[in-house]
Amino acid sequence: MAKASSPSVTNLIEQARRGDEACREELFARCRNYLGYVARAQVESWLRVKVDASDVVQQTMMEAHRDFERFSGGSEKEWLGWLRKILAHNVADYVRHYRGTAKRQARREVPLRQPGDTVAFRGAPEPAADDATPSQELMRLDEELRVATALAELPPDYQEVIMLRNLQRLSFNDVAERMDRSRPAVQMLWMRAIRKLQEVIEEV
Amino acid sequence: MSEPREDEPHFEALDTYVRRLHAGELPDREALLRAHPELSSALDCLEVLERFAPEVAEGEDEPEADSSPSWPVRPEAGGDFGPYELLCEIGRGGMGVVYKARQKALDRTVAIKMILAGYVGSDEHLARFRAEAKAAAKLRHPHIVHIHEVGQIHGQHFYAMEFVDGVSLARRIEEGPMEIDAAVRLIVTVARAVDDLHQEGIIHRDLKPSNILLDSQDRPYVSDFGLAKVFAGDSAATATGVIAGTPSYMSPEQARGRTADVGPAADIYGLGAILYELLTGRAPFREDNPLETVMQVLSREPMLPRVLNPKVPRNLQVICLKCLSKSPEDRYASAGALADDLERFLRGEPLEARPPDFKARLLRWTRRQPALASRLAVLVVLYTVNWINFRLGLTGEISWKFQAEISVIVAVWIAASVVFQQFLNSRRWTLSARFGWGTLDAIMMLMVLLVADGAASPLVVGYPLLIVASGLWFRVRFVSYMTCLSLISYGILVLDFYYWRPELAEGFDHALDRHIIFCVALVAEAGAVAYLVQRVRTLNSYCGSPDESRG
Numbered sequence: 001m002a003k004a005s006s007p008s009v010t011n012l013i014e015q016a017r018r019g020d021e022a023c024r025e026e027l028f029a030r031c032r033n034y035l036g037y038v039a040r041a042q043v044e045s046w047l048r049v050k051v052d053a054s055d056v057v058q059q060t061m062m063e064a065h066r067d068f069e070r071f072s073g074g075s076e077k078e079w080l081g082w083l084r085k086i087l088a089h090n091v092a093d094y095v096r097h098y099r100g101t102a103k104r105q106a107r108r109e110v111p112l113r114q115p116g117d118t119v120a121f122r123g124a125p126e127p128a129a130d131d132a133t134p135s136q137e138l139m140r141l142d143e144e145l146r147v148a149t150a151l152a153e154l155p156p157d158y159q160e161v162i163m164l165r166n167l168q169r170l171s172f173n174d175v176a177e178r179m180d181r182s183r184p185a186v187q188m189l190w191m192r193a194i195r196k197l198q199e200v201i202e203e204v
Numbered sequence: 205m206s207e208p209r210e211d212e213p214h215f216e217a218l219d220t221y222v223r224r225l226h227a228g229e230l231p232d233r234e235a236l237l238r239a240h241p242e243l244s245s246a247l248d249c250l251e252v253l254e255r256f257a258p259e260v261a262e263g264e265d266e267p268e269a270d271s272s273p274s275w276p277v278r279p280e281a282g283g284d285f286g287p288y289e290l291l292c293e294i295g296r297g298g299m300g301v302v303y304k305a306r307q308k309a310l311d312r313t314v315a316i317k318m319i320l321a322g323y324v325g326s327d328e329h330l331a332r333f334r335a336e337a338k339a340a341a342k343l344r345h346p347h348i349v350h351i352h353e354v355g356q357i358h359g360q361h362f363y364a365m366e367f368v369d370g371v372s373l374a375r376r377i378e379e380g381p382m383e384i385d386a387a388v389r390l391i392v393t394v395a396r397a398v399d400d401l402h403q404e405g406i407i408h409r410d411l412k413p414s415n416i417l418l419d420s421q422d423r424p425y426v427s428d429f430g431l432a433k434v435f436a437g438d439s440a441a442t443a444t445g446v447i448a449g450t451p452s453y454m455s456p457e458q459a460r461g462r463t464a465d466v467g468p469a470a471d472i473y474g475l476g477a478i479l480y481e482l483l484t485g486r487a488p489f490r491e492d493n494p495l496e497t498v499m500q501v502l503s504r505e506p507m508l509p510r511v512l513n514p515k516v517p518r519n520l521q522v523i524c525l526k527c528l529s530k531s532p533e534d535r536y537a538s539a540g541a542l543a544d545d546l547e548r549f550l551r552g553e554p555l556e557a558r559p560p561d562f563k564a565r566l567l568r569w570t571r572r573q574p575a576l577a578s579r580l581a582v583l584v585v586l587y588t589v590n591w592i593n594f595r596l597g598l599t600g601e602i603s604w605k606f607q608a609e610i611s612v613i614v615a616v617w618i619a620a621s622v623v624f625q626q627f628l629n630s631r632r633w634t635l636s637a638r639f640g641w642g643t644l645d646a647i648m649m650l651m652v653l654l655v656a657d658g659a660a661s662p663l664v665v666g667y668p669l670l671i672v673a674s675g676l677w678f679r680v681r682f683v684s685y686m687t688c689l690s691l692i693s694y695g696i697l698v699l700d701f702y703y704w705r706p707e708l709a710e711g712f713d714h715a716l717d718r719h720i721i722f723c724v725a726l727v728a729e730a731g732a733v734a735y736l737v738q739r740v741r742t743l744n745s746y747c748g749s750p751d752e753s754r755g
Contacts, residue, residue, distance in 0.1 A: 147252045166253040169226045191215050198245050
């Protein structure tokens with residue numbers, strides 16, 4: 001991961017809009033972890049079971065790529081907000097599909113898509129090399145993205161406890177049940193996870 | 205890695221902070237940092253994580269088309285829902301999601317319960333739901349959660365009710381036992397509120413700890429009456445859905461599915477069930493799967509509260525069990541009468557409820573421990589017949605020695621059965637007690653037969669009986685176990701018949717084939733019983749897991 005030389009999201013958006021493919025890929029790559037956590041938190045909050053939300057993320061990234069021209073904002077906040085909106089649709093679809101309750105409805109934001117021009121988006125490529133983009137202040141990296149990146153570096157059980165307690169807002173009793181451990185144990189685990197997360201954030 | 209001990213003081217602080225964030229409040233960061241300046245970056249972390257969680261401003265990028273009523277899109281917290289602004293989710297039940305919300309025009313906090321699309325049944329149900337809600341909305345009571353509005357927005361049925369800032373009684377029970385007097389006072393208040401509901405012609409139908417809310421001063425509020433259950437009537441999703449809920453607090457008449465019979469007495473049963481749980485820490489009936497629980501609700505008596513908690517006064521036990529009577533007529537005539545009696549209990553005055561008479565007590569006792577009762581009945585009858593025979597000498601002279609041996613065996617059998625019943629009552633030992641008791645039965649049967657005429661005695665019919673009875677536990681493995689024991693035991697009798705006491709065979713058919721026929725019949729019988737058990741279990745798992753059966 002690019003360290004002190006990461007360009008800000010604002011910067012990346014600007015470059016990507018001018019047609020810099022590498023910046024565009026980096027912009028998406030950087031949001032992948034973030035979207036992954038948000039997607040899982042949303043889907044699992046509805047379904048109450050552990051699921052693999054990667055399809056939802058994939059679909060969201062694909063649509064964001066496709067409709068990138070429609071995005072008009074410039075700040076990180078607007079960018080993440082836009083992604084979350086697309087994600088919300090996909091989560092609703094996924095949940096519906098998963099429950100098998102209603103027929104999948106035709107998606108609503110099709111107008112921009114011409115028949116046959118589906119963009120095949122196969123995951124984000126590795127971020128561009130350090131020297132490929134102007135060097136920027138580390139702090140410019142949006143808080144959410146930083147935390148998501150850090151979260152992804154934690155051991156799986158740390159990630160899980162934060163996912164359940166903070167992202168899905170389950171009570172410690174429920175977290176204990178879901179993780180099949182005692183309540184004091186998950187509380188301790190949570191404390192450690194938060195501590196570790198702080199440490200990792202400092203390093204990212 | 206940080207040491208656990210250092211973490212503990214911070215845990216409280218951070219946990220409180222997260223809970224505030226989850227409740228949608230703005231925690232006082234400054235105050236916390238004054239006390240623990242080192243937590244600054246941890247709080248940053250928690251705040252960012254909170255922004256990951258689903259409820260934050262998750263608006264749709266285009267307004268949801270109203271033309272899709274087949275699946276109304278679930279409103280997201282943080283967004284608007286008609287005249288309400290949804291703040292956060294506070295609960296999730298089988299039938300819907302409850303949100304904390306702000307009614308924008310009046311700027312008041314309310315709770316909104318959304319009914320999941322799958323549970324909205326026929327128009328008739330909707331009409332009933334509306335009618336009940338209308339009746340409920342008219343009601344104003346200090347201990348009943350007030351219904352503000354019932355309606356439908358974007359195809360989503362909902363009702364808006366008073367927001368109670370606190371926890372449910374179910375959560376409170378989890379936290380630990382409640383003082384007996386406090387529990388009784390709580391039930392008095394709830395019973396009075398339920399009585400007022402009944403006066404208005406509303407039946408709650410679903411009284412249980414999770415539907416009683418407690419505010420910060422522990423004042424109870426009855427919530428969720430009637431409304432939700434209207435949907436559980438008989439719409440497609442609920443053929444198994446009725447059982448899919450928690451039948452632990454359901455009255456026998458509801459468990460039987462006779463909706464016409466469900467009256468105020470069902471709520472009195474519910475009050476009794478809540479009281480029972482407050483006193484003992486567990487619901488009157490709670491088995492691993494819903495069907496078994498329903499069967500118990502219908503045919504068994506709950507364990508005596510005093511057995512589970514010796515501190516429960518005898519009078520209170522009488523009141524509690526009167527509420528839990530199987531037949532509605534045996535319960536209190538009204539919730540008010542229950543409250544009166546509980547107050548008499550608190551004042552130490554004589555109760556209206558009489559302890560049950562001998563006959564009723566005997567009946568309840570047998571329903572509480574049918575395994576012991578049936579064994580006692582069989583043993584006592586057989587022993588009595590044997591004793592009369594001995595005194596009158598109907599079938600010739602019987603020796604004192606034989607009579608004494610039989611008496612000792614029967615006495616040991618009864619005493620051991622009583623002990624096993626105690627183990628059976630404790631959750632931890634249930635399984636071992638079941639197998640132990642079965643082993644005891646087989647051994648005692650063998651003893652009796654060895655003392656009596658062995659394989660020549662008509663008492664060998666006890667073996668088929670053992671196998672059939674083992675089927676009542678509904679475990680194939682237990683049936684096989686008892687069958688093996690019976691065969692071994694009978695094998696010993698056969699040895700006895702031919703080698704140890706050849707005199708038995710005098711005047712009796714010598715041929716081996718009758719023993720073989722007997723054993724084959726035992727095995728065949730066991731097969732039939734096991735097959736029956738298997739079928740019941742299949743049915744059971746079908747009813748017990750509605751999600752699978754609903755597909």
